Amino acid sequence: MEDVRLCPEHGFYRGERCDCGYEGEVIIKKERVERLGKFISGVLRHFPEKFGLEMDENGWVDFEKLLRVVARKYRWANKWVVKALIYSDKKGRYELKNNRIRARYGHSVKVELNDMPDAEEDLLYYGTSEEESIRLLELGIKPVNQTFVHLSTTLQKSEEVARLRTDDPIILEVDAKKAREAGIRMIKVNEHIVLAKEIPPEFIIREIRFYS
Numbered sequence: 550m551e552d553v554r555l556c557p558e559h560g561f562y563r564g565e566r567c568d569c570g571y572e573g574e575v576i577i578k579k580e581r582v583e584r585l586g587k588f589i590s591g592v593l594r595h596f597p598e599k600f601g602l603e604m605d606e607n608g609w610v611d612f613e614k615l616l617r618v619v620a621r622k623y624r625w626a627n628k629w630v631v632k633a634l635i636y637s638d639k640k641g642r643y644e645l646k647n648n649r650i651r652a653r654y655g656h657s658v659k660v661e662l663n664d665m666p667d668a669e670e671d672l673l674y675y676g677t678s679e680e681e682s683i684r685l686l687e688l689g690i691k692p693v694n695q696t697f698v699h700l701s702t703t704l705q706k707s708e709e710v711a712r713l714r715t716d717d718p719i720i721l722e723v724d725a726k727k728a729r730e731a732g733i734r735m736i737k738v739n740e741h742i743v744l745a746k747e748i749p750p751e752f753i754i755r756e757i758r759f760y761s
């Protein structure tokens with residue numbers, strides 16, 4: 550985790566220096582970035598109702614109400630601090646629009662995300678382990694403890710994700726074009742992530758292995 554800093558020219562960023570080379574002042578120290586990020590993503594992905602927040606089917610929550618929930622837990626986290634966290638997030642976890650906020654992915658609450666764009670990729674990738682892949686090839690890819698399956702737009706990204714969980718990742722290549730034609734909705738979350746409710750086995754084209 551990195552500090553959130555402010556560049557007068559380019560806004561909030563993570564790390565020591567802005568891309569322009571400027572070393573801005575620290576707005577949120579990394580320990581707080583971690584705690585605040587965990588809490589806000591937890592609320593928006595998993596337990597909005599625990600804090601009395603109403604979420605619509607696209608995952609949106611009233612931003613002012615979220616701020617009140619956050620301020621009750623972390624008194625130092627005012628609106629400016631929360632915005633600094635959100636706008637500096639490199640992974641595009643959050644979206645803030647029309648005074649509403651949502652998580653863009655990672656939900657375990659039931660959401661539809663109908664207002665997100667469709668993905669147009671022909672191929673998508675899903676990283677898994679050796680043992681797991683056997684089951685997935687037979688039964689298809691289904692979400693585990695999540696609302697959607699999270700697919701990667703590139704082989705490289707899926708490998709990165711899979712290596713967090715296993716030393717010997719196997720990447721499943723998905724025929725997204727065919728799946729789409731068969732009526733499976735693919736949601737484009739950001740440059741790297743595409744969501745789908747499930748990928749039936751017939752759309753898994755092949756396994757890609759890495760030899761080291």
Ligand SMILES: [Zn+2]
Pocket residue numbers: 556557558559560567568569570571
């Ligand atoms: Zn800058």
